[in-house]
Amino acid sequence: MSFVAEPVARLVKEFSKLPGIGPKGAQRLAYHLLRSSDEEARALAEAIVDLKEKIMLCSICFNITDRDPCPVCQDEKRDHSIICVVEKPSDISPLERTGRYNGLYHVLHGTISPAQGITAEELKIKELLSRLQGGSVKEVIIATNPNIEGETTALYLQHIIAPLGIRITHLARGLPFGAELEYADDMTLNQALEGRQEFE
Amino acid sequence: MSTPRNYQTQAIILKQTKLGEFDKLLTIYTPEFGKLKAIAKGACRPKSKLGGNVEPLTHSLLLIARGRTLDIVTQSQMMDGFLELKGNLWRTSCGLYTLELVDLFTMENSASCSLFNLLLDTLHRLNANGSEEITLRYFELHLLDYLGYRPQLKQCVSCSSLLRPVVNSFSPRQGGILCALCAQTEPTAHPLSVDALKTLRLWESCDYNTARRVKLKPELSSELEQVLQGYLKYLLQREIKSAAWLEKLKLLRVDNNCGTN
Numbered sequence: 516m517s518f519v520a521e522p523v524a525r526l527v528k529e530f531s532k533l534p535g536i537g538p539k540g541a542q543r544l545a546y547h548l549l550r551s552s553d554e555e556a557r558a559l560a561e562a563i564v565d566l567k568e569k570i571m572l573c574s575i576c577f578n579i580t581d582r583d584p585c586p587v588c589q590d591e592k593r594d595h596s597i598i599c600v601v602e603k604p605s606d607i608s609p610l611e612r613t614g615r616y617n618g619l620y621h622v623l624h625g626t627i628s629p630a631q632g633i634t635a636e637e638l639k640i641k642e643l644l645s646r647l648q649g650g651s652v653k654e655v656i657i658a659t660n661p662n663i664e665g666e667t668t669a670l671y672l673q674h675i676i677a678p679l680g681i682r683i684t685h686l687a688r689g690l691p692f693g694a695e696l697e698y699a700d701d702m703t704l705n706q707a708l709e710g711r712q713e714f715e
Numbered sequence: 716m717s718t719p720r721n722y723q724t725q726a727i728i729l730k731q732t733k734l735g736e737f738d739k740l741l742t743i744y745t746p747e748f749g750k751l752k753a754i755a756k757g758a759c760r761p762k763s764k765l766g767g768n769v770e771p772l773t774h775s776l777l778l779i780a781r782g783r784t785l786d787i788v789t790q791s792q793m794m795d796g797f798l799e800l801k802g803n804l805w806r807t808s809c810g811l812y813t814l815e816l817v818d819l820f821t822m823e824n825s826a827s828c829s830l831f832n833l834l835l836d837t838l839h840r841l842n843a844n845g846s847e848e849i850t851l852r853y854f855e856l857h858l859l860d861y862l863g864y865r866p867q868l869k870q871c872v873s874c875s876s877l878l879r880p881v882v883n884s885f886s887p888r889q890g891g892i893l894c895a896l897c898a899q900t901e902p903t904a905h906p907l908s909v910d911a912l913k914t915l916r917l918w919e920s921c922d923y924n925t926a927r928r929v930k931l932k933p934e935l936s937s938e939l940e941q942v943l944q945g946y947l948k949y950l951l952q953r954e955i956k957s958a959a960w961l962e963k964l965k966l967l968r969v970d971n972n973c974g975t976n
Binding site: 535627629630631632634635662663666667670671673674675691693694695698699700701702703705 | 735736768772793796804807957963
């Protein structure tokens with residue numbers, strides 16, 4: 516015999532499927548919703564339903580969006596001759612926060628990982644190549660993560676884009692702000708030295 | 716006497732998976748303890764002191780604290796980051812292939828110092844821009860040897876007769892060469908040329924510096940690759956994913972010149 520009402524038990528079960536939420540946390544969230552007003556509960560439920568019903572991938576850049584093409588791809592004020600290639604949709608917002616980039620994006624939805632069997636075919640690389648065919652793109656910025664999978668993907672992209680004669684760059688590598696030189700690894704220091712700059 | 720709470724070890728990072736928001740679960744190969752799993756806490760944070768030292772294809776010195784279920788990496792120092800290798804798509808992929816083989820063939824807490832040294836030497840050779848094909852075949856052959864699967868190349872593995880200098884066959888199922896007569900009863904055996912057999916026999920017993928002097932024609936190189944990878948796949952009873960990736964790169968004509976260095 517269950518000591519918890521079925522709707523509560525069902526909600527606890529659903530919450531505990533979410534990443535980072537254990538059975539106790541799920542229970543706390545369920546009881547919190549039980550105490551909250553009808554409007555609050557309904558707003559949460561509608562937000563979840565909207566997420567699944569209204570969100571899609573932009574047919575140009577493959578970022579998640581609620582209208583196709585996404586606002587970035589539609590924006591005429593942005594520089595359409597530069598494409599910044601990122602691994603996942605969540606990589607776009609930190610770049611946008613800088614306020615320094617005004618080009619377009621392309622989301623690969625993953626990185627090449629040979630040991631896991633993730634190769635170029637599983638990513639949106641073919642779609643990137645067809646975007647580059649038109650001749651209007653002058654530069655591709657590769658912004659994959661600086662780890663072994665990100666680097667493998669970057670090297671692969673460099674190999675297949677180079678014959679198109681488009682400028683290929685990647686984000687500068689080096690020491691993050693607030694880090695300590697003493698603890699930096701060889702690769703980071705090597706790249707930081709190679710990319711050293713004049714004081715302006 | 717109780718076991719010390721911390722231990723220090725050299726390690727080659729075989730693979731890593733993200734654990735939670737900022738942690739990484741590492742699979743490492745060490746000379747003293749063999750393959751281990753350990754957590755690198757906070758390794759995904761930009762200011763992490765572990766960061767680049769616990770990336771795959773890195774040789775690091777690690778201080779590890781024993782945990783209840785999984786050990787925790789508390790300090791790290793890079794011994795070799797194989798920077799030349801990491802700047803080249805083909806050589807990076809070759810390195811990842813060697814890591815996958817060691818990961819697939821080894822059990823946790825089963826130490827082999829020779830295997831650690833073989834892997835480390837192989838990564839140094841790939842880093843130094845040597846002949847990758849010979850480096851990989853030499854690695855595969857000696858990996859099989861250290862794991863106890865050394866192929867029988869001196870006599871027929873079925874009837875024990877001495878092998879004649881003709882095209883014989885290699886049987887992954889029986890782990891060695893079959894004479895022409897015995898090969899008729901083994902449909903899965905691959906034909907093996909005299910040159911390929913001679914090369915395998917030489918590589919099995921010589922050091923790397925001697926092995927690399929062999930001039931491999933493309934046909935011989937491809938034959939050796941097929942025989943050794945066929946044997947490895949038979950033992951694993953599965954595909955080697957990085958080998959499939961190397962094949963794709965070959966079709967795209969990605970070679971040693973593809974990279975930033």
